[in-house]
Amino acid sequence: MKYLDEFRDGERARGIAARIRQEVEPNRRYALMEFCGGHTHAICRYGIEDLLPDNVRLIHGPGCPVCVLPSGRLQAAIDLVERERVILCSYGDLLRVPGAQGDTLLKARARGAELRMVYSINDALDLARAQPDRQMVFFAIGFETTTPPTAVAIRQARREGLGNFSVYCNHVLTPPALRALLATQPATGVVDGFIGPAHVSTIIGSQPYAFVATDHHRPLVIAGFEPLDVLQAISMLIRQINAGRAEVENEYTRAVSAEGNRKAQRLMAEVFALRSTFEWRGLGWLPDSALAIRPEFAEWDAENRFAIPPIQATDHKACACGEVLRGIKHPEDCKVFGTACTPDHPLGSCMVSAEGACAAYYHYGRFRQAAAS
Amino acid sequence: MSPRREIFARGLDLTHGCVEMSHGGGGRAMAQLIEELFLAAFDNEWLRARDDCAQFAVPAGRLVMATDSHVVSPLFFPGGDIGCLSVHGTLNDVAMAGARPLYLASSFILEEGFPLADLQRIVESMAQAARRAGVPVVTGDTKVVERGKGDGVFITTTGVGVAPEGVTISASRAQPGDAILLSGALGEHGMAVLAQRENLGFDAPIQSDTAALHELVAAMVAAVPGIHCLRDPTRGGLASALNEIAQQSGVGMRLRESAIPVREPVRALCEFLGLDPLYVANEGKLLAICPAEAAETLLAAMRDHPLGREAAIIGEVVADDHGFVEMETVFGGRRLVDWLSGEQLPRIC
Numbered sequence: 001m002k003y004l005d006e007f008r009d010g011e012r013a014r015g016i017a018a019r020i021r022q023e024v025e026p027n028r029r030y031a032l033m034e035f036c037g038g039h040t041h042a043i044c045r046y047g048i049e050d051l052l053p054d055n056v057r058l059i060h061g062p063g064c065p066v067c068v069l070p071s072g073r074l075q076a077a078i079d080l081v082e083r084e085r086v087i088l089c090s091y092g093d094l095l096r097v098p099g100a101q102g103d104t105l106l107k108a109r110a111r112g113a114e115l116r117m118v119y120s121i122n123d124a125l126d127l128a129r130a131q132p133d134r135q136m137v138f139f140a141i142g143f144e145t146t147t148p149p150t151a152v153a154i155r156q157a158r159r160e161g162l163g164n165f166s167v168y169c170n171h172v173l174t175p176p177a178l179r180a181l182l183a184t185q186p187a188t189g190v191v192d193g194f195i196g197p198a199h200v201s202t203i204i205g206s207q208p209y210a211f212v213a214t215d216h217h218r219p220l221v222i223a224g225f226e227p228l229d230v231l232q233a234i235s236m237l238i239r240q241i242n243a244g245r246a247e248v249e250n251e252y253t254r255a256v257s258a259e260g261n262r263k264a265q266r267l268m269a270e271v272f273a274l275r276s277t278f279e280w281r282g283l284g285w286l287p288d289s290a291l292a293i294r295p296e297f298a299e300w301d302a303e304n305r306f307a308i309p310p311i312q313a314t315d316h317k318a319c320a321c322g323e324v325l326r327g328i329k330h331p332e333d334c335k336v337f338g339t340a341c342t343p344d345h346p347l348g349s350c351m352v353s354a355e356g357a358c359a360a361y362y363h364y365g366r367f368r369q370a371a372a373s
Numbered sequence: 374m375s376p377r378r379e380i381f382a383r384g385l386d387l388t389h390g391c392v393e394m395s396h397g398g399g400g401r402a403m404a405q406l407i408e409e410l411f412l413a414a415f416d417n418e419w420l421r422a423r424d425d426c427a428q429f430a431v432p433a434g435r436l437v438m439a440t441d442s443h444v445v446s447p448l449f450f451p452g453g454d455i456g457c458l459s460v461h462g463t464l465n466d467v468a469m470a471g472a473r474p475l476y477l478a479s480s481f482i483l484e485e486g487f488p489l490a491d492l493q494r495i496v497e498s499m500a501q502a503a504r505r506a507g508v509p510v511v512t513g514d515t516k517v518v519e520r521g522k523g524d525g526v527f528i529t530t531t532g533v534g535v536a537p538e539g540v541t542i543s544a545s546r547a548q549p550g551d552a553i554l555l556s557g558a559l560g561e562h563g564m565a566v567l568a569q570r571e572n573l574g575f576d577a578p579i580q581s582d583t584a585a586l587h588e589l590v591a592a593m594v595a596a597v598p599g600i601h602c603l604r605d606p607t608r609g610g611l612a613s614a615l616n617e618i619a620q621q622s623g624v625g626m627r628l629r630e631s632a633i634p635v636r637e638p639v640r641a642l643c644e645f646l647g648l649d650p651l652y653v654a655n656e657g658k659l660l661a662i663c664p665a666e667a668a669e670t671l672l673a674a675m676r677d678h679p680l681g682r683e684a685a686i687i688g689e690v691v692a693d694d695h696g697f698v699e700m701e702t703v704f705g706g707r708r709l710v711d712w713l714s715g716e717q718l719p720r721i722c
């Protein structure tokens with residue numbers, strides 16, 4: 001793991017930043033969207049915007065798994081744990097995401113619901129093995145990165161005949177979200193290029209993004225989550241834009257290939273099937289954008305085992321998460337940013353996870369807002 | 374050592390025995406546990422007196438008192454255990470007033486069924502830590518809760534000490550222009566515990582930095598009696614400690630990321646889990662804030678002590694109505710170092 005420092009190297013960062021400053025055309029505007037929350041976090045954590053010329057603007061995308069989970073799906077989980085008395089195993093971030101009427105899993109826990117904060121689905125499997133008399137439900141969320149481990153766990157549960165383990169599946173797919181974003185964009189402008197996903201691309205490869213270049217004429221550069229990766233990708237995007245090119249390029253060649261991880265893809269295909277439609281917070285209902293557990297594994301599908309009903313919940317009326325997730329609004333443009341909505345009392349999902357744009361701005365960038373006012 | 378041993382028909386089974394409800398019941402079983410386990414380890418004149426309290430004379434000066442509860446899981450981790458941690462934690466809290474710790478009290482909440490062998494290991498570790506620090510545990514208490522109502526063992530320790538004349542150290546005394554010093558590398562305790570708890574098997578595990586800091590503090594106070602603030606950045610890490618001081622003193626802070634020491638294994642594990650070392654707990658590090666002109670003297674005094682070898686000046690205090698702790702990143706960008714909200718959580722993206 002020694003290599004990590006190398007990608008942090010301040011000298012190299014300043015070198016790339018200087019090159020960017022030289023190469024940008026002063027009368028042009030470069031609006032670049034980083035799709036992933038991991039990138040948003042790195043940008044804010046390292047103050048990367050401070051190194052860029054004024055006409056290069058970063059727009060934050062919807063690639064934060066916690067942020068795009070709609071409140072209805074979350075409320076269904078709250079209802080499930082309270083109604084069926086199951087033990088719900090969840091990533092910590094989900095505990096604070098608002099469901100219907102601002103209810104959260106944390107509040108449910110205070111009312112007596114049993115929740116276990118886990119770091120991975122394997123912890124949930126272990127808990128199921130240790131407490132065979134209790135129903136253990138894993139709250140699965142995430143893009144293609146976290147999907148293969150869920151597939152492995154479901155297969156493992158079947159192999160062991162673990163009758164008290166199931167998965168509440170909320171896995172979503174990256175390309176349909178990008179497609180939906182681009183569908184709402186004018187032919188040129190708003191977003192001039194994309195910083196493409198890091199970990200997701202290690203699984204799906206670079207090919208699935210081809211439509212961004214061919215159908216929408218926007219460049220996309222896949223980049224790792226290290227801050228130097230992000231800077232390098234920005235520099236590559238600027239070169240493409242200057243040259244009038246729109247191509248899928250790969251900055252993250254140390255981990256991403258064109259075809260991705262075939263074994264992980266096969267695993268996903270074995271356990272999951274496409275849902276015809278799925279609701280995303282901010283993006284609405286998107287066709288073919290999420291995964292369901294295949295009927296062969298229905299026994300380990302919590303939605304099947306507990307007949308979880310669909311819930312339609314509305315978000316807080318002041319919440320601008322939808323616009324923030326589509327890159328239309330900057331976090332600080334939301335009226336309740338930093339006042340009614342803070343990480344301690346989030347009104348919207350973007351203020352919860354470290355990968356959420358509002359949380360990132362609140363944690364790392366609030367002094368800018370203070371300086372401006 | 375034990376004049377009353379004859380009243381216990383059989384000795385405690387420290388190999389296979391477990392904590393029972395009767396060990397907290399006030400009867401013979403409890404007397405035996407105290408006698409054969411606690412007294413055997415902590416042995417000193419105050420405990421031997423077998424009073425419900427300890428009496429001692431105190432030197433002149435300002436009395437300093439601190440208390441701390443310890444609920445760490447796992448109980449044993451690379452570099453320490455809940456026993457030595459509970460001694461160091463309270464000694465350090467007393468020391469952060471610039472004081473010399475003198476006496477400790479400790480109170481145990483034990484869970485029914487907890488192995489006596491583990492309890493003995495923990496108590497021995499506490500006793501050793503107290504002996505090394507030269508601060509005796511002079512009084513204590515034990516309660517037992519039913520199985521399932523505790524997490525093995527909870528330990529609360531209380532310490533008293535005396536601050537020398539002319540030393541006034543408080544988190545409310547930071548002033549614009551002051552220098553901020555850190556005694557060594559960040560994040561070792563928190564990551565040692567996390568790696569153990571999450572079973573992240575590593576060839577060379579990260580060791581907790583748990584240590585008693587009062588001797589380092591004594592050397593620092595001797596070199597620069599005018600230190601304004603001292604704080605050990607435990608839970609919530611450096612970020613939380615600095616935000617607390619900034620708030621209490623009504624000032625802001627500017628840090629330089631490149632000056633903050635973090636060792637490679639901690640950095641790598643934090644990176645892997647998506648955690649920020651600035652928020653990870655330390656149990657053997659301290660932060661000092663002093664007038665800028667005394668900073669080099671203080672730094673030299675810290676580096677002269679084994680627990681301050683890697684000390685560094687990491688930033689300065691500034692006037693700032695917002696009380697922001699800001700940092701220049703290794704890239705030359707700026708970021709806020711905010712309060713921790715909720716818990717620090719690994720990334721899932």
Ligand code: SF4
Nearest residue numbers: 321334341348351358
């Ligand atoms: S500030 Fe809060 S309510 Fe507004 S967009 Fe962000 S998360 Fe949503």
